[in-house]
Amino acid sequence: MAGTVLGVGAGVFILALLWVLVLLLCVLLSRASGVASSAGLPSSQ
Template structure:
């Protein structure tokens, strides 16, 4: 594993990702229309990538030859990620359904006068 000043490449990847996301947020903060939503979306994506990279198992700093071989089930990480994304979209969809369909105000209409 390549290290610069004792810091691994994962930290450099995360730092570059967050600097890029903050730059995108600043660039798109003055945009009009749908482009104005790309800044917060970039920060959300960076947060998800950061969480994924934190939870993927890493190799130890000092490897010992007498350690027993551990078998990791990497597919469970992606399953949990998929469950998290689907749950997030279910919550967003439920909130949008409630606000757009169920909570529409019904205004009273005047009754016509009979002459």
């Protein structure tokens, strides 16, 4: 069990890192203005 830290495997840390990156991306997009903030949403105008 050389690949475990705190009783969990490397996959758990990879998933946690992925979640953190996604949350940071969401925060950045929510603070962005212009095209970047509405790139994934259709315009309501």
